Amino acid sequence: MTASTTAGVAREFSERIGRFEVSATAVVVAEAAKLKAAGVALSDFGAGEPHFPTPRHIKDAAIAAIEQNFTRYTATPGITEVRRAIVERHAADFGSDYSLDEAIFTTSGKLAIFYAISALIDHGDEVIVPVPYWVSYKDMVQYMGARPVFLETSEADNFRITAEAIELLITPSTRAIILNSPSNPSGAVMDTADLERVVRMAHERGIYVLLDECYAYLTYKGSPVSGGSYTEAKEHVVVLGSLSKTYAMTGWRAGFALAPKPIIAAMGKLQSQTTSSSAHFVQKAAVAALSESQQCVAEMRADYLKLRDEALAGLSEIPEITCTVPEGAFYVYPNVKAYLGRPGAQTSMELASRLLQEGHVVTVPGEAFGTHEHLRLSYATSHEMVAEGMARMKAFFADLRNKA
Incomplete structure (x- = not known):
């Protein structure tokens, strides 16, 4: 605690720092890192980061x-x-x-x-x-x-x-x-x-x-x-x-x-x-x-487009999940409303946590972005990771339906 006080009550931090929340993306990355450190192989769609090396x-x-x-x-x-x-x-x-x-x-x-x-x-x-x-x-x-x-x-x-x-x-x-x-x-x-x-x-x-x-x-x-x-x-x-x-x-x-x-x-x-x-x-x-040459940008963009289509195809195989078609960036934002309200999955935050712990798939809950029925997945990863991750999600949601 600091020495400063207000009306006799110790004040540890400034009022303005309380207006900040820890980045939800950072929280997801930290939780996933713990599992990785324990030897768990994850399909990581969490952080929005290109899988390509710097040119x-x-x-x-x-x-x-x-x-x-x-x-x-x-x-x-x-x-x-x-x-x-x-x-x-x-x-x-x-x-x-x-x-x-x-x-x-x-x-x-x-x-x-x-x-x-x-x-x-x-x-x-x-x-x-x-x-x-x-x-x-x-x-x-x-x-x-x-x-x-x-x-x-x-x-x-x-x-x-x-x-x-x-x-x-x-x-x-x-x-x-x-x-x-x-x-x-x-x-x-x-x-x-x-x-x-x-x-x-x-x-x-x-x-x-x-x-x-x-x-x-x-x-x-x-x-x-x-x-x-x-x-x-x-x-x-x-x-x-x-x-x-x-x-x-x-x-x-x-x-x-x-x-x-x-x-x-x-x-x-x-x-x-x-x-x-x-x-x-x-x-x-x-x-x-x-x-210098912008060819590297064109090449990466072309691969992201293929990855997007693979991610959308994988999501389309999961019953009751819908998703808009992204026209840019490298994220899909599927609507998972049909799976919310269940025990241990009342919110998209709880659902994302279960998907991580049980399905070993890293996503970011929609609450981080101001909505309550979505998960964000970054498909800036390998084609193999997208295929494996979509298969894991399909199995996880099938299991969740069977438990309902």
């Missing part, structure tokens, strides 16, 4: 940077080369128009999101967050003393986010809208027309749109789209990117943001007082990832 040319760039002693502090927003690579890659692929002063390289895309929310969101603000949502949005917003306003989407409509639905939730307190397309966990991709309408509408009303483009390049239908393309509205747009999923660089912790100069400067202030900068050799590797 050779990216690793070589990092090794060369270390050998050349690029291991010291850099400018807080990142070296010139990496910011130029970010700006040029996004402009080439999406037609955006950012300068070097409108780009920052961060230690992960997650930290870029946290910096943006910290810089823009204040106590009493409202932030519109579509459901299902990535696990950290709610907690980050609440940590700032703001209120997440949840936009419930319809599974029957493939979790579609519409401009009309967002407009109905806007109040004088609305400060920002968070959009993640393709979506983690559902794999839903926002319609281009709706995305454009939301960006333009928000700009007209002075509301910021925080675009989490972590999976922007992992789309299976049409070309990748960015809200950063609507350059006349860029004053209220913050593009938040990550190299983790696009280039299989999760452990490198490489992310970035593109936004008007004042916003980037504010985010830079936060970075200067936290990490100071990202690792120099990681920035050099990022330059190679962004500037």
Whole structure:
């Protein structure tokens, strides 16, 4: 306990840390790790992490940077080369128009999101967050003393986010809208027309749109789209990117943001007082990832599409489980409502735990993402793992039906 007290009662932690919950994904990973340590072979669909190794040319760039002693502090927003690579890659692929002063390289895309929310969101603000949502949005917003306003989407409509639905939730307190397309966990991709309408509408009303483009390049239908393309509205747009999923660089912790100069400067202030900068050799590797051939991205995306179809085929063989067809990212989000309410499986959280302990399949319960009838499975794994995992799930749910 600390020495500080309030009205004679010892206070151990700050009030704001109580607004955070431990990441549900991290909890699942920890529980699975215990079983693995005990020698249990698991079909792991838990953490959203590419099964591919980081491409050779990216690793070589990092090794060369270390050998050349690029291991010291850099400018807080990142070296010139990496910011130029970010700006040029996004402009080439999406037609955006950012300068070097409108780009920052961060230690992960997650930290870029946290910096943006910290810089823009204040106590009493409202932030519109579509459901299902990535696990950290709610907690980050609440940590700032703001209120997440949840936009419930319809599974029957493939979790579609519409401009009309967002407009109905806007109040004088609305400060920002968070959009993640393709979506983690559902794999839903926002319609281009709706995305454009939301960006333009928000700009007209002075509301910021925080675009989490972590999976922007992992789309299976049409070309990748960015809200950063609507350059006349860029004053209220913050593009938040990550190299983790696009280039299989999760452990490198490489992310970035593109936004008007004042916003980037504010985010830079936060970075200067936290990490100071990202690792120099990681920035050099990022330059190679962004500037050199993008063939590796196309190859990984093609394999993810095959894995998606294999996962969907496996789920379709389990009676009473339904699943929307993901148009991007590398997750399936099956509805398991028919199996809930049973002893030991009252909720999707309990069901996921039983599936892990009895079926030896790692999933993440829907409660982590704001829904109560789903499990999230990441199919970013081997084809053999998908086949084995689907067979285990089929057997587990058959056993659960027989016990009813």
